Structure formats: structure tokens, C-alpha cells
Amino acid sequence: MSDAMDDPLAPGNVARAGAFPAVFAEEIEKLFCRNWLCVGRETKLAKISDYFVVDVGEASVIVLRDRDGAVRAFHNLCRHRGTRLCEAREGRFAEAIRCPYHSWTYGLDGRLQGAPSTNDLAGFDRSEWPLLAVATGIWHGFVFVNLAADPAPVSKMLARLEDRVTTYDLGPLVSLRGQVYDVAANWKLIVENYSECYHCAPVHPALAKLSPPTSGENDFFEGPLLGGYMELSEGNESLTMTGRACGVPLGRVPKEEERRVYYYSLLPNLLLSLHPDYAMFHTLWPQSPGRTRITCDWLFHPDTLGRPDLNPGDGIDFWDLTNRQDWHICEQSQAGIASPFYRPGPYSHREALSMQFDREVLRQLGHPRHY
Numbered sequence: 001m002s003d004a005m006d007d008p009l010a011p012g013n014v015a016r017a018g019a020f021p022a023v024f025a026e027e028i029e030k031l032f033c034r035n036w037l038c039v040g041r042e043t044k045l046a047k048i049s050d051y052f053v054v055d056v057g058e059a060s061v062i063v064l065r066d067r068d069g070a071v072r073a074f075h076n077l078c079r080h081r082g083t084r085l086c087e088a089r090e091g092r093f094a095e096a097i098r099c100p101y102h103s104w105t106y107g108l109d110g111r112l113q114g115a116p117s118t119n120d121l122a123g124f125d126r127s128e129w130p131l132l133a134v135a136t137g138i139w140h141g142f143v144f145v146n147l148a149a150d151p152a153p154v155s156k157m158l159a160r161l162e163d164r165v166t167t168y169d170l171g172p173l174v175s176l177r178g179q180v181y182d183v184a185a186n187w188k189l190i191v192e193n194y195s196e197c198y199h200c201a202p203v204h205p206a207l208a209k210l211s212p213p214t215s216g217e218n219d220f221f222e223g224p225l226l227g228g229y230m231e232l233s234e235g236n237e238s239l240t241m242t243g244r245a246c247g248v249p250l251g252r253v254p255k256e257e258e259r260r261v262y263y264y265s266l267l268p269n270l271l272l273s274l275h276p277d278y279a280m281f282h283t284l285w286p287q288s289p290g291r292t293r294i295t296c297d298w299l300f301h302p303d304t305l306g307r308p309d310l311n312p313g314d315g316i317d318f319w320d321l322t323n324r325q326d327w328h329i330c331e332q333s334q335a336g337i338a339s340p341f342y343r344p345g346p347y348s349h350r351e352a353l354s355m356q357f358d359r360e361v362l363r364q365l366g367h368p369r370h371y
């Protein structure tokens with residue numbers, strides 16, 4: 001057994017490294033607590049006081065719509081004894097956010113409004129005890145949060161994708177299906193799998209028929225944002241069970257791009273797929289070194305619903321099937337790399353983005369000798 005292969009952060013060993021609890025904790029701290037995380041679509045917070053909760057490692061964050069209509073986020077903990085404020089994953093606050101322990105109450109802007117029996121407490125000033133704010137950003141209808149103290153805007157992070165997403169006009173799209181998957185695999189295996197189509201012929205026979213696995217080009221080759229496109233084969237209009245379009249065409253996609261499907265990954269938790277007639281995005285939520293909660297949403301132009309000739313379920317079913325094929329093979333991969341006898345093999349030329357993802361993970365973890 002060579003030293004390099006014993007090293008959990010050796011090149012090619014990056015996914016396996018997640019099997020080590022210490023590395024997992026480091027990933028949560030350096031990747032998930034310092035980067036922008038996609039938490040879903042803004043339409044999830046349809047009304048004032050609507051909220052939902054996301055967990056990032058041991059941290060928990062409340063994302064809400066305040067009285068002014070703005071999206072805000074706060075750590076889901078009381079400033080008194082730290083108690084979790086929200087147990088429910090989503091809901092609507094009545095008037096204020098009330099801690100279930102001793103009833104400190106906070107406004108939707110985070111200000112501490114009430115703290116029973118503290119009036120005679122020397123030196124206690126309520127204004128000094130607001131909820132701990134978390135940075136938020138809205139980008140084309142997506143909500144992002146960032147647990148870092150003062151992050152650069154999310155739009156800067158995604159600047160290179162701006163033209164593409166403007167072309168597809170993602171802002172007004174609505175989610176016609178949201179699905180949650182619990183996958184017994186390290187989160188990095190999911191991203192590595194998404195980043196290559198080397199596996200498409202053996203794992204996804206239906207996908208490989210609609211979209212030749214070696215077609216297309218990459219356009220973002222390194223860094224936290226990676227991706228490119230693949231082409232639809234002759235006679236197919238989209239990635240659907242039938243090969244026919246299932247939604248109203250998105251935005252103003254130029255003729256030469258009508259037969260393309262774009263795939264992008266934004267480190268650490270967003271996978272964004274753009275089809276001519278619908279978009280799909282996954283968010284990844286590591287639960288443990290060997291377990292990842294994955295959300296998947298299918299986004300359509302709202303006019304699709306008024307079109308009896310279009311069947312969004314055709315695209316939803318296609319990707320639900322394809323997702324499950326991916327999760328299954330990732331779970332098998334996880335099981336294999338957990339063996340003490342596993343040694344990483346080389347990446348093929350068709351896995352260039354998976355390799356670049358590994359490099360970026362190592363770079364952000366601060367292991368320069370490895371990238």
C-alpha cells in the first residue's frame with residue numbers, strides 16, 4: 001500500500017476521502033459554510049411570513065419572506081439558550097418567531113421584540129440580541145444563502161452563466177414537481193457522476209439513445225462552476241420518455257442551441273440542467289460521509305399548463321428514472337470505495353470535469369500539494 005493511496009486527499013481519492021469523518025467535517029466547514037448554497041426557488045416563499053429550513057452540517061438556517069416582501073435568512077437558534085426556533089421544515093409564522101423554550105420572540109427582520117422577565121436585567125439591551133443573520137441572494141428566481149460573514153454577491157459567482165441563463169429566461173419558470181431523494185453515497189460522488197457521460201451508455205440506455213454520450217462540448221473547464229452541453233440526436237426534441245417536447249420553449253434559445261442540453265455544476269451544491277423546453281435543478285445536502293439528501297425540481301414556463309398538447313410528466317418521468325439510475329450506481333460506487341482494498345483508477349479523457357471538480361474541492365480545502 002503506497003503512501004499516496006493511504007492519503008485521503010491524494011489525487012483520485014477525493015470521493016473516498018468523504019468516508020473519513022474528519023474530512024467530511026472539513027468539507028462542511030470550508031465548502032458548505034463558505035460558498036453560496038442554492039436552497040430552492042423563490043416561489044417556495046409565496047406569501048409574507050412563509051419560511052423553510054435547511055440544514056448545513058450541524059447548522060440550521062431559516063429562510064423566510066419578511067413583511068417588506070424581501071427574502072431573509074437567519075440561523076435557526078435562539079440568542080438566549082440556543083434552542084432551535086423552528087422544528088417544522090416549512091410553514092408560515094403567525095406574527096413573530098417565538099422560541100419554544102422561554103418565549104423570546106423575534107420579528108421577521110430578526111430583531112428581538114420580547115424577552116420575558118428581562119426588564120430589570122442590568123445592562124441587557126434587546127437591540128443587541130437579534131437573530132444571527134445569514135447572507136441571501138436571489139438569482140433568476142433561485143434563492144441562495146451563504147454562511148460566510150461578508151460574501152461577494154452570488155451574481156458575481158455566477159457571472160459567467162449570466163448570458164446563458166438570460167437566454168433561457170429562467171426567472172419566471174415554475175416548479176411543476178419537486179422530488180427528494182435519500183442517497184447512500186458521498187455528495188462528491190453525485191457531482192462526479194453528474195460531470196461525465198462516460199457512464200451513460202451502460203447506466204442510461206434511454207438517455208444514450210436520445211443524446212449520444214460523446215456529443216457536445218464543455219464550456220467551463222475549471223473552477224467552482226463547471227459544465228457544457230450535449231446534443232439531442234436526430235428526430236428528438238428534448239430529454240423525455242417519448243423524445244418529444246413537453247413544455248413551451250424556454251426564452252429565446254437560438255436555432256443552433258435548440259438541440260442542446262446544458263449541464264452545469266456550481267460547487268458545492270447546485271446542479272443545473274437546461275433543456276429547450278424545461279429546466280431542472282438538483283441541490284445536494286450531505287447528511288454524513290456516506291449519505292446525501294438530494295432535491296430535484298423540474299421548472300417549466302407557466303404557459304405550459306394551459307397546453308393540453310404538452311405533457312410535462314414526459315420530462316419529469318424521464319429524469320426521475322435517470323436520477324434513480326444515477327443514485328443506484330453512485331450507491332454501488334460508494335459501497336465499493338468503502339472497501340479497504342480499493343485503489344482509485346485513472347480518469348478517462350471523458351471525465352475531465354469530474355477531475356476538475358476534484359481539483360477545485362482540494363483547492364478550496366487548502367491542500368495545494370494535490371492540485
Ligand code: FES
Nearest residue numbers: 078080081099102
Ligand atoms: S432558549 Fe429561547 S427563550 Fe430561552
Ligand SMILES: [Fe+2]
Nearest residue numbers: 193203204326
Ligand atoms: Fe448519469
